[in-house]
Amino acid sequence: MKIIERGIISDYDLKRPGVKIAYGFMLLVILVMVCTMLYPLLVIFFNGLKLNAEVNSFPPTFLPSEIHFENYHKAWTYIKLPLFARNTLFIFAGNMFMTIVVVGFASFSLSRMNVPYKKAIQYFFLMTLFIPPTTYIIPNFVNLRDLGLMNTFWALWLPAGANAFFLLLLKSFFDGINIEMFESGRIDGASEPRLFFQIAFPLSVPIFATLAIFVFSSSWNDWYWPSLILSDNNHYPLATAIYKYVVNVRRLDTNIKFAILSMVTFPPVIVFLIFQKYIVRGLHLGGVKG
Amino acid sequence: MNQTTAVPRLPLDSLPKRPPAKWKKYIWGYLFLLPAVAIFFTFLWMPIGKGIIFSFYHIDFVKGDSFVGWENYKRVFKDPEVMVSVKNTLYYMGLGIVIGFWVPILFAIAISEMRRLQGFARIAAYLPYVVPLVVLYGLWRWLYDPVGPINAVLSHIGFDTILFMTDKAWSMISIVIMETWQSFGSALLIYLAAILSIPRDWYEAAEIDGAGIWGRIRHITLPAIKTQVVLLFLLQLIATSQGFQTQYALLDGGPNNATLTYALLVVRYAFTRQDYGSASALGVLMFLVLGLLAVIQYRISNKEGA
Numbered sequence: 001m002k003i004i005e006r007g008i009i010s011d012y013d014l015k016r017p018g019v020k021i022a023y024g025f026m027l028l029v030i031l032v033m034v035c036t037m038l039y040p041l042l043v044i045f046f047n048g049l050k051l052n053a054e055v056n057s058f059p060p061t062f063l064p065s066e067i068h069f070e071n072y073h074k075a076w077t078y079i080k081l082p083l084f085a086r087n088t089l090f091i092f093a094g095n096m097f098m099t100i101v102v103v104g105f106a107s108f109s110l111s112r113m114n115v116p117y118k119k120a121i122q123y124f125f126l127m128t129l130f131i132p133p134t135t136y137i138i139p140n141f142v143n144l145r146d147l148g149l150m151n152t153f154w155a156l157w158l159p160a161g162a163n164a165f166f167l168l169l170l171k172s173f174f175d176g177i178n179i180e181m182f183e184s185g186r187i188d189g190a191s192e193p194r195l196f197f198q199i200a201f202p203l204s205v206p207i208f209a210t211l212a213i214f215v216f217s218s219s220w221n222d223w224y225w226p227s228l229i230l231s232d233n234n235h236y237p238l239a240t241a242i243y244k245y246v247v248n249v250r251r252l253d254t255n256i257k258f259a260i261l262s263m264v265t266f267p268p269v270i271v272f273l274i275f276q277k278y279i280v281r282g283l284h285l286g287g288v289k290g
Numbered sequence: 291m292n293q294t295t296a297v298p299r300l301p302l303d304s305l306p307k308r309p310p311a312k313w314k315k316y317i318w319g320y321l322f323l324l325p326a327v328a329i330f331f332t333f334l335w336m337p338i339g340k341g342i343i344f345s346f347y348h349i350d351f352v353k354g355d356s357f358v359g360w361e362n363y364k365r366v367f368k369d370p371e372v373m374v375s376v377k378n379t380l381y382y383m384g385l386g387i388v389i390g391f392w393v394p395i396l397f398a399i400a401i402s403e404m405r406r407l408q409g410f411a412r413i414a415a416y417l418p419y420v421v422p423l424v425v426l427y428g429l430w431r432w433l434y435d436p437v438g439p440i441n442a443v444l445s446h447i448g449f450d451t452i453l454f455m456t457d458k459a460w461s462m463i464s465i466v467i468m469e470t471w472q473s474f475g476s477a478l479l480i481y482l483a484a485i486l487s488i489p490r491d492w493y494e495a496a497e498i499d500g501a502g503i504w505g506r507i508r509h510i511t512l513p514a515i516k517t518q519v520v521l522l523f524l525l526q527l528i529a530t531s532q533g534f535q536t537q538y539a540l541l542d543g544g545p546n547n548a549t550l551t552y553a554l555l556v557v558r559y560a561f562t563r564q565d566y567g568s569a570s571a572l573g574v575l576m577f578l579v580l581g582l583l584a585v586i587q588y589r590i591s592n593k594e595g596a
Contacts, residue, residue: 007403008493008506019503026400033397034414036471040429041417043439047432055432059442098329106326115319125326128334132580133532134553135573136334138560139341142349147332161329192318221423224535228561239424243539247428254432261425272420276413283476284483 041265048072048259055254068255075259078252079245081238088237091226092219094157099211100201102161103170108196110167111174112182129164141228155229166211173207174200210282220268238264341570349566362571372572374547375555382462382537382551383530389463390470391526395519397474398481399511412482416475423472427539430468431455455541458548465536465549477522484515531580552576 013019043062047055048071050064109115110122140159149155177200185195201208223239230236236244246252246260272279345362347355366372401411418426432438434454441451454464488510496506512519534554537543543550543558550558552572560569 006490006493008399008511009403009503010493010497012497013503023403026403030397030400030404030411034411037414037417037475040433041421044425044429056437058437059446060437060439102325102329105322109319109322113319113322115316115323121323121327124335125330128330128338130581130584131334131338132528132573132576134556135577136337136341137553138556138566138569138573139337139344140333141560142344142566143333143337143340145351158329159333161326162333164330167326192322196322217420223424224538239422242422243424243427247424247431247539257428258432261428265421265425268420268422269417272417273413276416280412280416280479283479 041269044258044265045262047255048075048262050255052253052255055258071255071259072263075256075263078256078260079241081260081263083234084236084238084241087235088219088239091153091156091237092216094153095160095215095219096212098157098161099163099166099215100208103163103166104201104208105196107167107170108174108200111171112177112179112195112200113192125164125167128162129168144229150229151231151235153235156226160215166214169211170204170207173204177203206282206285209278210285213279213282217268341573344567344570345574347567349570358567362565362568363575365568366571366575371547371550371555372552375550375552378462378548378550379531379533379552382466382533382549383527385462385466386469386526386530387523389466390474391523393470394474394477394481394522395515398478398485398515399507401478402482402485412479415478418472419475421472423535424539426468426472427536431540434464434468456545458545461541461545461548465540468540469536480518480522481515484518485511488514 009019009023014023039062046062046064049067049069050061050071051066051068054061054065106125110118115121144150144155144159149158181199182195185199190198219237221239222237223243226237227240227244230240233241242260242264246257249257344355346357346359348358348361349355397415401408401415404411433440435441436451436453440454444450444452452460454460492510493506496510501509532553534551534557537549537551537554538557541549543554556569556572556576559565559572
């Protein structure tokens with residue numbers, strides 16, 4: 001016999017006309033939701049193909065009446081996209097390195113190594129979660145200035161290691177690894193760094209992948225903080241450059257604007273669509289984000 | 291160790307070697323912690339401490355800082371914009387709950403009932419979360435335009451044009467709608483995972499006992515996701531109380547300070563007026579208020595628990 005998958009509503013309920021109508025209405029609402037999600041994203045792309053007059057026409061059209069691929073060529077030459085994309089990747093790589101080395105080492109030590117005063121040290125890290133960002137955004141800026149890190153990538157890389165949320169995630173993951181593996185490693189004479197790199201790290205690839213998603217999305221998205229820290233235009237990450245040179249510029253033609261926006265939108269969207277199975281699983285591994 | 295036997299233990303691994311061995315036992319643990327302690331100290335605790343100190347100083351990058359006592363706090367308390375920003379922040383937090391908070395719960399329940407294409411709906415809902423925020427700012431400026439697509443639909447149905455961005459009554463609502471649209475997918479995934487992990491036979495049993503569909507949702511589904519609801523509620527309140535980037539990017543606090551949130555005012559004090567001392571004072575005040583609320587909340591929940 002085939003096992004029938006059921007939810008809150010059973011197949012028996014679905015035979016009743018009232019439930020049928022309500023169920024149909026529910027599906028319609030979901031469909032509307034899906035459309036409101038997809039329409040704006042598709043319209044970014046289509047607007048990039050239209051003539052400027054068509055983008056600004058009222059009522060707006062969805063599909064372009066004529067296709068103008070040359071907009072994308074113009075958009076490509078308007079700002080140095082490869083340079084800014086490279087900066088973003090550069091920032092991501094540094095932040096990821098700091099996350100693995102600083103946060104990874106520390107959480108491994110707290111979780112699987114013998115350290116006196118462990119509790120106190122843990123509080124030292126986790127108490128920072130209770131400080132509201134509004135309180136330290138300005139002193140942090142002044143502090144980075146005092147340290148002479150302004151306009152260098154170090155001002156983004158080094159603070160990336162100070163993330164108590166990631167520390168908590170990693171520690172709880174390490175806590176789940178069988179401690180005997182490390183004990184036997186120690187008996188066999190493995191050094192502690194070796195235990196980290198050859199046992200803990202390979203076993204924790206899923207959680208590091210999850211952190212990589214978080215770190216990537218923050219370096220791809222963050223535009224405000226880099227715009228304060230980096231005053232040299234050639235250091236801007238993509239998001240900051242787009243905000244300053246595209247979104248906030250009035251005299252730029254709207255169709256070119258959308259062509260640029262679609263070029264930055266689609267790489268992450270396509271990567272997400274290809275790897276969505278793993279990414280969604282990874283996000284669940286990270287528990288509740290925030 | 292007291293030795294009662296006549297034969298003394300040979301000092302093979304005793305005194306001289308012991309202390310280094312013990313020290314060695316812990317050194318790696320501390321070495322592993324050292325970078326994190328240094329980084330957390332330099333980039334979190336030091337700014338936090340400095341913030342308290344700065345709030346009593348006039349910060350001048352050129353001439354050097356000078357002690358001003360309570361001046362910064364007095365200035366902040368006299369500033370009418372502070373009251374406006376507090377009101378706006380509370381309004382923003384409230385709107386976030388009224389407009390946005392229930393949306394992912396509702397859609398999570400609805401999507402969990404889909405028999406087909408569930409994955410598709412889930413991905414579609416999550417998709418805007420993947421798009422860079424700056425792109426969304428550009429996009430929504432166009433969508434909210436007086437001659438943009440939303441107003442085209444409205445005029446088609448027969449409504450008047452709504453000035454989403456420039457009308458004081460609408461600007462904050464527009465921002466909340468945009469943020470809900472952008473981020474409800476991530477909350478939806480959390481709720482959906484919790485709903486799908488409810489054993490199906492609970493519903494079966496409830497149905498046999500005569501519970502209607504609404505009764506099943508009320509007595510099985512909602513209690514099962516209660517922890518997630520409470521947690522995301524708190525996280526949303528915390529996040530919106532700190533929010534300023536969308537308000538800054540889309541409207542720079544306008545029109546007429548209608549979207550000036552507290553955090554945006556802090557940023558404005560620092561980077562527009564170059565008054566880092568007063569900005570730090572505002573930050574300290576925020577910390578005190580939130581700390582007080584946390585203590586009160588802790589007291590209340592403790593009383594309830596007892």
